[in-house]
Amino acid sequence: MPHVLSTTDPDFERRFAQLLTMKREDSPDVDEAVAAIIADVRARGDAAVLELTEKFDRLALTPEGLRFSGEEVDALCAQVSAEEREALELAAQRIRAYHVRQMPEDALWTDPDGATLGWRWTPVSAAGLYVPGGLASYPSSVLMNAIPAKVAGVPRLAITVPTPDGVANPLVLMAARIAGVDEIYRIGGAQAIAALAYGTETVAPVDKITGPGNAFVAAAKRRVFGKVGIDMIAGPSEILVIADRHNDPDWIAVDLMSQAEHDESAQAILITDDAAFGEAVARAVETRLETLERRAIAKRSWEAFGVILTVRDLHEAATLSDRFAPEHLELCVEAPEALSAKITHAGAIFLGNWTPEAIGDYVGGPNHVLPTARSARFSSGLSVLDFLKRTTLAKMSPAALAAIGPAAERLARSESLEAHGLSVRARLDRLNAR
């Protein structure tokens, strides 16, 4: 049974607060092991990476074998069916079209005081994308990470993907090729993050690392942060569906299960203004759970973390949704735009019941790398901005310095930073002497 509650319950606020702070994930503490792996890769480079790859992936490589050759990529891509390749290409084209619109503009203007001000955006010189191996090796994630980097103009984009026992996922290679990835390495774990951050004889260092991974990868990303930029550390997936009675309960049930099937720690939440509809969805979930391939995982997620929450009206639904600040929010109501306008915190919103969240995972266009664990309160999904940085520009004319320099000098003196003031004063004196 999921958690079933209603805003009319006498102890609602207490139970809701418990739901909000419920811990869903036990991260093993691997920080010491990861620190040792990073130190080893920094000290011994390729030699350490090769040893660790043999140990963890049961794969003996030479330094030349760390990187997939063009022929190896060709051979793996040839295994991908035409149908799958076309689906990946459609997804890539739509993701690219969306992200191209995110490119920010440079600016430069001269203000009335004669100060020319502005900024300009430039891509990072090199980015590294971590792709997990095994079951969670998702070609869609390759597209979602690599395409924004290439749209941003990153000239060098490297992927690391572990190939346990030498087995590679052809779809991952195909997605990398479609996205325009420049280098692909068959390494994983903390050793891959260390190689990307610090470089080895074979892997040139990058400036930014993105992509999901297990506890070792997450700990390694935290450790190299500062030396390089990283994206968010993603937690287990979440969906919150706000649905009124004018929905097929089965559609909502399968939408909820599409997140529950990811991970036992995933969370699926239904908020409805109709208790009977909530019960119908609960029954539909039970029916789906009888046959789903990943029913064992989905069932454990649903029973531990699933929520069916009945509210008085949709306004209340929006308020409570904001407290969850969900990664994915489906608005299956008659006027989804009006309800959307009441939402402040969500990673991605899916409007209307013809927009199942799974569309956004693959072909919608927006990014599927989104803030989890309530971090949509203060952060955003992956975008081209993650692969760009902004340099501010300022140029004073002598007249501009004369106009605003004395205020700078005054504030420098107030902050006891004399040389700051003198750097302005030296120039003002020259102007006054003219």
Place this chain on the structure above:
Amino acid sequence: MPHVLSTTDPDFERRFAQLLTMKREDSPDVDEAVAAIIADVRARGDAAVLELTEKFDRLALTPEGLRFSGEEVDALCAQVSAEEREALELAAQRIRAYHVRQMPEDALWTDPDGATLGWRWTPVSAAGLYVPGGLASYPSSVLMNAIPAKVAGVPRLAITVPTPDGVANPLVLMAARIAGVDEIYRIGGAQAIAALAYGTETVAPVDKITGPGNAFVAAAKRRVFGKVGIDMIAGPSEILVIADRHNDPDWIAVDLMSQAEHDESAQAILITDDAAFGEAVARAVETRLETLERRAIAKRSWEAFGVILTVRDLHEAATLSDRFAPEHLELCVEAPEALSAKITHAGAIFLGNWTPEAIGDYVGGPNHVLPTARSARFSSGLSVLDFLKRTTLAKMSPAALAAIGPAAERLARSESLEAHGLSVRARLDRLNAR
């Protein structure tokens, strides 16, 4: 003596690489102490904050006294001279005018397949700004952090500033008032960060924390990251000046000293295409160091980390500057715009010799919170974007789902995520049955 080198030195590359990786700061390991303080504030709220404030700031407060009252702020602001107030107001007006232009636009469009896509930006609901006490309590930093938050539309902005022995800096209070800060608390250290992140009886929690601080504050920000958003962890300040012979050596000297005076760990670098000019600047620095108020600090910074680097031409200067990826970059050359176009990595660029970096610290308009320690390779200065988050939007028409849904279903199957595919299939079947 600073480090003096030339690209024509036989061992140049080795020495330059050493300069790049030179460690300038020894951060004391305070992580355990900070973890204990955060746990204490989470467990005991105000009571813990009051005890820690008495211990570290020698200040006994009641819960009501944790927050400055309006009358207390009035009284402190009354101590600020008219000249200082006007300088702060000019700075605030210019910073606001610059940051208003950074506000990103929302977007919504319908593509040829009938999919409506877009995004919208919303401010965080509450932000907290840490302001150091004592010598580094800079009113300019209050403006630089608070104004972008208010421009972004953050409805609740709180400041924490320690007041050791009860002494507050009137200029900090005045800057907070000018910037429109909503709440000001007289607490500091890790306990302030814990109170902002987790809340106490008196301090409501915030969603984002920014602002500089000592090792305790930095460690606390790292620890609460995830629970709330944080800005970068800033390192010691840096300036890199590229100057040709057509400059007054004293101007360049005092510009270099304006960063060196910040901190013994600060770094000031001159790159010039004229060795004799470099020597003249070195002499001018020595002269300035005889009289500067903060000469003890500036001298230690200059002798340990200062660099005078002679290059063959300005193209080489740009290439080497990019390897430093400096926080502040002054281009004191005849054609600064042309040289600027060759630069890829810098936090802020100051064009021409009428633009001393100190203008940017106070009144230029761009933010003075900038990436240090080579992180301009992958990150940007503080901006309104740090106080906003983006929600992506997607709405499929039935026709759009029919057009792109099958590709999503195909990819879901390839990734063994059956329920993802079924959530699309359930809707496609309904369409087909029509």
